[in-house]
Amino acid sequence: QINSGRLWETLHETCRWGAANRYGEKPTDTGMSRLTLSDDDARVRRWFATEIEKLGGTLTVDQMGNMFARRAGKLGSPAPMTAMGSHLDTQPRGGRYDDILGVVAALEVLRTLHETGFKTNYDVGVVNWTNEEGARFPKSMSSSGVWAGAIPVENAWNLSDIHDPSVTLRSELERHGFLGETACSSDPNTGYPLGAHFELHIEQGPILQETSRSLGAVIGAQGYRWLTSTVTGRDAHTGTTPFSARQDPLLAASKMIVASNAAAQRHGALASTGVIRIPSDASTNTVVSQVAFTLDIRHPEDDVVHTVQKECLDEFHRIASEDGKGVGFTWTLDTDSPAVKFHEDAVGAVKCAAELRVGTNKWMEITSGAGHDSVYANRHCPTAMIFVPCQDGVSHHPTEYCKPEDCALGTQALLESKSGIMSS
Amino acid sequence: QINSGRLWETLHETCRWGAANRYGEKPTDTGMSRLTLSDDDARVRRWFATEIEKLGGTLTVDQMGNMFARRAGKLGSPAPMTAMGSHLDTQPRGGRYDDILGVVAALEVLRTLHETGFKTNYDVGVVNWTNEEGARFPKSMSSSGVWAGAIPVENAWNLSDIHDPSVTLRSELERHGFLGETACSSDPNTGYPLGAHFELHIEQGPILQETSRSLGAVIGAQGYRWLTSTVTGRDAHTGTTPFSARQDPLLAASKMIVASNAAAQRHGALASTGVIRIPSDASTNTVVSQVAFTLDIRHPEDDVVHTVQKECLDEFHRIASEDGKGVGFTWTLDTDSPAVKFHEDAVGAVKCAAELRVGTNKWMEITSGAGHDSVYANRHCPTAMIFVPCQDGVSHHPTEYCKPEDCALGTQALLESKSGIMSS
Numbered sequence A, B: 001q002i003n004s005g006r007l008w009e010t011l012h013e014t015c016r017w018g019a020a021n022r023y024g025e026k027p028t029d030t031g032m033s034r035l036t037l038s039d040d041d042a043r044v045r046r047w048f049a050t051e052i053e054k055l056g057g058t059l060t061v062d063q064m065g066n067m068f069a070r071r072a073g074k075l076g077s078p079a080p081m082t083a084m085g086s087h088l089d090t091q092p093r094g095g096r097y098d099d100i101l102g103v104v105a106a107l108e109v110l111r112t113l114h115e116t117g118f119k120t121n122y123d124v125g126v127v128n129w130t131n132e133e134g135a136r137f138p139k140s141m142s143s144s145g146v147w148a149g150a151i152p153v154e155n156a157w158n159l160s161d162i163h164d165p166s167v168t169l170r171s172e173l174e175r176h177g178f179l180g181e182t183a184c185s186s187d188p189n190t191g192y193p194l195g196a197h198f199e200l201h202i203e204q205g206p207i208l209q210e211t212s213r214s215l216g217a218v219i220g221a222q223g224y225r226w227l228t229s230t231v232t233g234r235d236a237h238t239g240t241t242p243f244s245a246r247q248d249p250l251l252a253a254s255k256m257i258v259a260s261n262a263a264a265q266r267h268g269a270l271a272s273t274g275v276i277r278i279p280s281d282a283s284t285n286t287v288v289s290q291v292a293f294t295l296d297i298r299h300p301e302d303d304v305v306h307t308v309q310k311e312c313l314d315e316f317h318r319i320a321s322e323d324g325k326g327v328g329f330t331w332t333l334d335t336d337s338p339a340v341k342f343h344e345d346a347v348g349a350v351k352c353a354a355e356l357r358v359g360t361n362k363w364m365e366i367t368s369g370a371g372h373d374s375v376y377a378n379r380h381c382p383t384a385m386i387f388v389p390c391q392d393g394v395s396h397h398p399t400e401y402c403k404p405e406d407c408a409l410g411t412q413a414l415l416e417s418k419s420g421i422m423s424s
């Protein structure tokens, strides 16, 4: 039985590194801004390492800064460990639960085992994956992606800070001393293989709350792709340059953003622009020279994601030559996360734990709208996730909230899912 | 007869303060980035003061940092001086001519008078107006506007840097020692009245070049208004938040920018967005919380400017409630520069000078697409402008260019226009 008070306290204790955007009076009424490999992220990583040490665990850091904490089982480590994994990085205007809860819950499971002196047969452990959010280095789940062999390590190392191109993910790993020597791979010879991977997460949507469920057994995640578009024009005086003589990238980018929304609507998909960037020397009476904007396209079926992407790009090319003297248009694919179905055995273990804990009416199967490190972990070991409700489905917002009893219930289900698969 | 070599050399000499955005190999193949009251602007101001001193002129700095340089006439200053005025500030990605040429040409006229020992009856002088561009402090011609009584001095002082709200125009005046004591006003008792105002400027459009004219007698300027719109939404996860639950200010702002362009096209007007701003903590997979964007609406008739503004705002309000849960929308009017017709006598003096200099086929009457300090000067003294061609109409761009012979011709016409009005 996990200790729900300790869980809650630890969760919020770790939020002292990165607390931001206060919205209420209670000490915990703030959001979080703990971007990957920021100073605060480095602090919470060092805290995590210390806590693992206190429990007698061993810590391995790989080339991507992924932190693998291991608690030895009775049989002396003949097999890869069963992992509970998630991430301690947050959005710049994120909350206190996505997915600090997942790592702290996993730590609580280890603490519970330690306290009760319980010895598993095989090794169990916790993974803190680097840069899950993709907020600072705009490729989400980049380090579980490298681990899974889906992203070349050089690509991930070379990701640059979305707001400061002079800083790379690798330079930040080095600065903080988190560039480990173990290969970032599931290869048993060079890397760090896992036997299974469980992840507790807030739902980040409203379905559990709306249907009065307290647990979700996540059967998979929708697919998504991130594109960055760069539209190039030419500085010109806004008062003396007729429309016919202009190359206006901001007008074109605006049309593109509107068109991407329409394309997504046509297909019941999502398409969203979170970031638009212009040079810092823009001015009111000058047509700007360049605009870059992100696009995030999602749908449970990969085919639909691809169709929406194609329709967007066709439209973007058309728009690029529509006004004045036209604009330049280029794009890159930053994140490609196909739809995934989690492993049957792992999902089965979560379902059993949920059934046991809350009974048939209080849990449901659910598909994740967001990406998670489990999506990549699933490529190399049985993987599943547990969702707990979050208030009004609010996430990636400072007021993101998960009740203490739901945090505790999810953590207990995490412990039991892990035990389920280990004994099967 | 002005000294064209000295003019050209002085023009480019002053560009050492703020040269930026090199585009070619010659030393002068750069643009300029000399934002109002930046360190470089302060340097060129001090240079200007020194040059005036060398000519035995007297300098007065008013509350807005406007610099009035005066050369005494034979009659001992019984009347306001006849001024040649313009500005030394530039766009952040501007060129070397707008309107450094205007101030340097005026100085060249004083130098010519000085050198030849020519004594005018009445006083003549040069004005360097502060923050003409409105690029850093987004109200164009703000200091000639205060001088003319069109803008309260407090409003202008409180303008904050478009990219750094902690810095105001007044705090920068103080920092550089350009907060003068003379009232910024044309009032003869407290301020600095002018007898007439002439301004030499590059056309910033293609008409003179296309019609093979070398001089334009500017009869007026079109009207324009600058608005800043702020659209407010709510951070939300781009993967888990359905469109129906969103408040997406970037989608709404994009629609508004597209709609403003359409409204302007309907009326043969111009509407342009040069700056769009989102919080620095935006991220790819989060709907952003707030977007601000500028709008610059222009037309030779004030009625049309007002109609386009009204149609834009109507559309903006409609768009604000169109998608998801709607967004908040507010706007401010930042610059209001009605259309203007310059004073007949002053325009007449320019026409005579042009006719004399280049003959009937080589000059034309022209209306300015851009705003100028002359627009405000005209409210309190006979005012006119002289345009010289600029290459391909390019302005507010690093490659902006005006041929040495056109700079010289314009300067000579400036001298003769001024003399024309003084003897009339």
Ligand SMILES: NC(=O)NCCC(=O)O
Residues within 6 Å of the ligand: A098, A132, A133, A134, A140, A141, A204, A369, A370, A371, A372, B237, B239, B285
């Ligand atoms: N869970 C979560 O917010 N992950 C970030 C990647 C995504 O945008 O889905």
Ligand SMILES: NC(=O)NCCC(=O)O
Residues within 6 Å of the ligand: A237, A239, A285, B098, B132, B133, B134, B140, B141, B204, B369, B370, B371, B372
């Ligand atoms: N001449 C000039 O570019 N003035 C700046 C004000 C405007 O945008 O028209």
